[in-house]
Amino acid sequence: xxxxxxxxxxxxxxxxxxxxxxxxxxxxxxxxxxxxxxxxxxxxxxxxxxxxxxxxxxxxxxxxxxxxxxxxxxxxxxxxxxxxxxxxxxxxxxxxxxxxxxxxxxxxxxxxxxxxxxxxxxxxxxxxxxxxxxxxxxxxxxxxxxxxxxxxxxxxxxxxxxxxxxxxxxxxxxxxxxxx
Numbered sequence: 001x002x003x004x005x006x007x008x009x010x011x012x013x014x015x016x017x018x019x020x021x022x023x024x025x026x027x028x029x030x031x032x033x034x035x036x037x038x039x040x041x042x043x044x045x046x047x048x049x050x051x052x053x054x055x056x057x058x059x060x061x062x063x064x065x066x067x068x069x070x071x072x073x074x075x076x077x078x079x080x081x082x083x084x085x086x087x088x089x090x091x092x093x094x095x096x097x098x099x100x101x102x103x104x105x106x107x108x109x110x111x112x113x114x115x116x117x118x119x120x121x122x123x124x125x126x127x128x129x130x131x132x133x134x135x136x137x138x139x140x141x142x143x144x145x146x147x148x149x150x151x152x153x154x155x156x157x158x159x160x161x162x163x164x165x166x167x168x169x170x171x172x173x174x175x176x177x178x179x180x
Contacts (some may be wrong), residue, residue: 010055012042030055083162084110085119085153092167099174101144105137107151107164116156122166124148144173 013030031043031052046052089106090096096103105121118131121139124147128139131154151164 013055081111083153085151085162085164087149087151087164087167090149090167090169093169095170095172097172100140101142101171101173102138102140103142103147103149103169103171105139105149105151107135109135109153109162117161118154118156120152120154122148122150122152125150142171144171144175146170 029044031046031054033041033047033050033052035041035050043052046054085107087105087107089104107119109117109119113135115133118133119135120131121128121137123139123142129137135151147169148166149169150166152160153162155161
């Protein structure tokens, strides 16, 4: 048997031992022979009907360090999701011209909106209307002038999860007195 073949057998044996978690602490016997079709066969048991040659390995035991696999397990009880909420429209210091005093408000929640959560709209620092399961609001008949808007995310138990930054907007309406 040539040097190349012996080297291949040794290399194959080392990989098999490493990946099957075996070590060379108690050496195993490996036999090699060619079958009737000329294919090279490796085995840990010799075949009496063929001329098998024993391969001897002279190697030290291989140790593999343990690997921390705790990240593979999902411990949902221990996870605390940090929610964010923001107003996407109108933008800070936007001027809105609407004679009916209507303001359309939309927002965004991160990482995602979970069923059971509600959104509360705050107008000028006070709760406006009821909580709802949508991030879209339309408020009507708002007085002209400067206003502050803020959104709050609330869980199913009523606990506040997040609040958006407060934005300022300006609402322009025609005056009832002068018509402008």
